[in-house]
Amino acid sequence: MTLKIKLGIIGYGGMGHWHGEYAPRAGVEVVAAYDVDPKRLEMAKENGIPAYDNLDDFLQHDGMNFVVIATPNDVHKELTIQSLLAGKHVMVEKPATMSVADWDEMVAESEKAGRILTVHQNRRWDRDYRVMRKVVEEGKIGDVLSIESRVFGTGGAFFGWRSFPEYGGGMILDWGVHLFDQLMNMYPETKVTSVYAKLMTVLDQKVDDYFKVTLTLENGPLLHVEVGTFAFYKLPRWYVIGNDGTLQIDDFDCKSGGYMKPRYTDTPVAEVVVMTTAGPTRMMAPRPPETKEDFPLPEVETDWTELYANLVEVMKGNEELIVKPHQVRRVLELIEAIFRSAEEGRSLDVRI
């Protein structure tokens, strides 16, 4: 008999709807939804999904073996624990919850219940991230000294629960979680040794809508993560400096960008002082074209349905989870340090 995920969706808002529409493309059967908002329940019904306004009834839906939790962040913990106690496997949306202590409780419950607990870190499958990793990990630009991961938009202030700290609003807990998860997943064994974070509000008064975070890795590159919601000129999604080249990826679609490396020829580079509008310079002088080489971004195959396929194999006992509890814990630990650094206005020495 083939084992199938029969998925229940808790919180049929933006992301719950996304799971309802996209999970079937990964072979998942969506069997029920639960929400506290009658309008969202109507929408689920219109989409052919049996909808419940009572959690206990929902958790007893016949045949449902997995739930995805896509509610505001403050209720992830309690809904996860209730679902585990009802014998369901759980994938909770990011951020898994709002503290390491909460996560530890959730993991302990999943272990007690013998059920899967994972987090929807879908951006591990993003093309831009995979392309960046391929160039870096294949050593195309030499030893990497600095990685800048940046997302800029112009949408401005949050709306709904995202603009309240008590619901887990703000950009660190929104985009930040994805971007830190990507980088921590790239350096699983390398410790973060310092964290400096500046969280700002441009339009929003209660939560961070603009942040800059700098992380030092032990014997690794400096990581700079920046998210702005009110930045009218875009900077590249990724900008990576190595000792043998530079990588730039402009946007998620990877349609523009590339990497550039020195071409070692007999031509001496910038031996002369060049006069620029900013004055005379040698080190900042433009490089002669014959001394550098441009490379296009490589192609990568990436398919987010792997995430759901992995869950089926974990249920069968054939594979380990891709998004593992200890990885989730590390990102939450980092986020706690980020908030602490921002609050204290200083860089923190850590081992994360």
Ligand code: NAD
């Ligand atoms: P949303 O406001 O669009 O939807 C949240 C839904 O949860 C609403 O329908 C609301 O009525 C319902 N809800 C609130 N409290 C509830 C409760 N106690 N029990 C049941 N339902 C409840 O929010 P969203 O944008 O869909 O975000 C939901 C979650 O998904 C958040 O954790 C967010 O961080 C995450 N998210 C993840 C991604 C991703 O790419 N992985 C993208 C967007 C959002």
